[in-house]
Amino acid sequence: MNIENKVLETLKKIKLSKKDRIIVALSGGKDSTLVAWLLKKFGYNIEGFHINLKIKGYSDRCLESVRKLCSQLGIKLHVYDIQKEMGASMCYLRGGIQSRSKATIKNCAICGVIKKWIINNRIKKLRADKIATGHNLDDEAQTFLMNIFKGSPNLSANLGAISKNIGDSKFIPRIKPLFYVPENEIREYSKKQKLPVVYEKCPCALDSYRIQIREFLNTLSDKDKLNLIKNFEKLDNRIQKTKDTRVNYCELCGEPSRNKICKKCELMRI
Secondary structure: OOHHHHHHHHHHHOOOOOOOOEEEEOOOOHHHHHHHHHHHHOOOOEEEEEEEOOOOOHHHHHHHHHHHHHHHHOOOEEEEEHHHHHOOOHHHHHHHHHHHOOOOOOHHHHHHHHHHHHHHHHHHHOOOOEEEOOOOHHHHHHHHHHHHHOOOHHHHHHOOOEOOOOOOOOOOOEEOOOOOOOHHHHHHHHHHOOOOOOOOOOOOOOOOHHHHHHHHHOOOOHHHHHHHHHHHHHHHHHHHOOOOOOOEEOOOOOOEEOOOOOHHHHHHHO
């Protein structure tokens, strides 16, 4: 089955409506670029959302690729400039948090928390029905394994081609059209279609637990990765029973949070 058929099957499985207003979180990389490309090709109502992290050189190339893609697809692009909105570049924010923290916090952990907060907060204000991300089969297999190795399989309760967050107006459902598509197939397809993609890795992604898991999974076949996800789906009903169904809101920013203070605000307070 080729990529397009895999994605169509996934969209059918999650019952995505063409009436939905879908905002695609675009990084400039191959995965999110392909998501926008295919959703537009299949006739869905999409717009783009990009976070300019202000990482010298790299962010400029990413923004250029995103603008080129949106121009080609004829879709609206929303850009969040982190320096204008939060007062500093991601590198500066991250460095400040790390210098003040008593514990070691990896680059990707800080960036991931802040980007997740921005995406939910800002796309909610755009009145989107769904957020589409570029998470692929490799990404999801990595996340599932990380949760298992950390002894927290319950953290996988929200994994899936569509998020399983508790119904709440402050949660925007996330869809992952590439959920069953291996990363190497995405790279080959995007190059074949000559999509405007930045293939280089983020220069700040130097070391993280996810990178270690990725290196391990790269020793496995795509079939093994798919089997891992299929086994996760067989266990999903059991995992759902461990899910915390309480809805809390951050006392500082009002965003959904597992605790009184959300992870983003905790980091910013360090």
